[in-house]
Amino acid sequence: MLLGLEDVEQAAACEAAGAEQVTPAARQAGAAKRRANRGALPAHLPRIETTLDIDDKTCRCCQGALHRIGEDKSERLDIVPAQFRVLVTIRPKYACRQCEDGIVQALAPARLIEGGMPTETTIAQVLVSKYAPIASEALQRIAALYAIEKDIRGRSAEERRLVRQQKSRPLIDALEPWLRTKLGLISQKGKLAEAINYALSRWEGLTRFLDDGRIELDNNTVERSIRPITLNRKNALFAGSDGGAEHWATIASLIETCKLNDIDPLGYLTDVLTRIANGHPNRDIEALLPWAYQKQDLRAVA
Structure with missing residues (x-):
């Protein structure tokens, strides 16, 4: 681009130097020729017209009224910046007034980037702006896989495996050679090539979900589980010692494991410490681990 601008500047300088040696009539003829050869912008583009008119429509010579005899019209190609908007997802929380069975709430929608703020459209816009058609098609192929997962969510592991074998495997089988083909068409130093190479190098792990209905398409569930720990990791810097840090990690692991097993962490720790x-x-310490924890038994012993 810099070389292109330099060529334009040199051409303009040469043209200006040559203009000093031509007559006004020749200069006017050359300008008219350039306007004639410029061509027209596409007719389907919207036009925003601005009229630059004179303030005084009175003849300076005789003070008579001036009348319109024509106009000069020029066009320039303009770009309107992208419009940003915020998609607000509201998930109402419900609870029973008669008992304390917990809070009921709809599951959060899946995100391409776990915990990220940009939508899939925003990500596609960023990728497409540099590698428009390849990145866009890749996202469409991935979106098709997520659409299948949405339909089988909540089914048994065997049902999910069968549907994945029938619908998802053909998409995956077509995706790998497509990625390898596109990889040969782009710069190997770019971010898109880096992302494709990353996926291809881990293809066995990425496609393992096809043969096991217990495995999710992504690790968003795990990401959500460790998010509280990630947000709280600064506090761990003040553990005081290596031993204190190990104790903090143990407690954090117990708390998150309780959440995975639908056990109230506070009640669990209270009962376990009491016991x-x-x-x-x-010798029977494993019976107190969250997945083996039985609240009523602990209370009876306590």
């Missing part, structure tokens, strides 16, 4: 204080044997 330990009452002489729970070390």
